[in-house]
Amino acid sequence: MWDLQDITIRSAAVSEMDNNVYVITSKRTGAQVLIDAADDMPAIHRLLEEAAADTSAEAKVGLIITTHSHWDHVRALADAVAATGARTAAGSEDVSGIEVPTDVALDHGDTVDADGFSLEAIKLRGHTPGSVALLYRDPAGPAHLFTGDSLFPGGVGNTQQDPARFTSLINDVEERLFAYLPDDTVVHPGHGKGTTLGAERPHLAEWRERGW
Template identity: 50%
Template sequence: MTTYTGNVSPGAPPDVRELTGLTISKLSVGPMDNNAYLLRCASTGDQVLIDAANEAPRLLELIGDAGLSAVVTTHRHMDHWVALEEVVATTGARSLVHAADADGLPIPSESLADGDRIRVGERELEVIHIVGHTPGSVALLYRDETDGTHLFTGDSLFPGGVGNTDRDPVRFGSLIDDVEQKIFDRLPDETWFYPGHGKDSTLGAERPSIPEWRSRGW
């Protein structure tokens, strides 16, 4: 079996992680090297897409004939939803986004709130509201006794730091506080996280750098 690395690039095949209860397919789409994640329940085949970022034909090929129950948009920035309208129109999937970012999307979408649960067949994702990169950014938590802890962070957390806040101290303070309190203070070091761009990491690898992130202010 091929070992999952999370290293993908635009135009390249997806990297696929086979967990016991969930399959995670990570695909990079251009032109901004956005990550899109297709989650499939191992028991039912139900599928959910995180960020229909761009290149709708490639996303639809990844989805295949199994259909799609929902698209979750992690935040309102356009590079994370360019393909949303086409994917939803083609598949009939529900469009989900946090209420505070709903006005930024091109189609009417169902509103999410902190603590909501999103079903992926027999599995579920917990919505974690993270304020700072945008008012309605969310991270999505998958936790299972067998599969461990997996977190899809959008643009709120990357290897090496939190997301962009345009050097606004209020936005940065909100983001770093939410990331530390809602993610690092709550989840174990072995938590693997999957960001909206670039490579994955674990909370354990990033945790020692939090004081540095705070002191530099970005």
């Protein structure tokens, strides 16, 4: 758990693919945003209950954001919407690939306002056409970036050896993340352990050279 000034960030790894589910909760209002309802609704429910128990406000999931349309990131989306009544959001180009209807189609630079915090949508095109990262700027510390499957420790996301898709993704990652945000930015990826931009920055040229 990350206990920040205005929010808490909790996560759970679900499924055989070690998908990360994230819950951001406003300390002041109890408003919650769920990022990637990937699988295992009972585990997601436990995560939401744990977050709700740690705030004096009435906790409520207002929005479920899907970072991209791949099947392993949406298997619990329908159940999560049914259980919470939350609205849904995803990158505009990925909406058609998600079976659950999307209420908010996100474009690059859009701001998602929860009741007590906001997230900036950053399009990272290549893993899917509409993959989005979500940026939270902590007023008292480093920024937190939820990158889906577009950036991991050790490289960018899978582009199936397609040179055009890889070039698109590495360009967006360099220009929209590394040229935009400082090294202490904390990266929360869609699978596995997190990292920082500073830890990954020295390897950008290596990633571009190897092509994945």
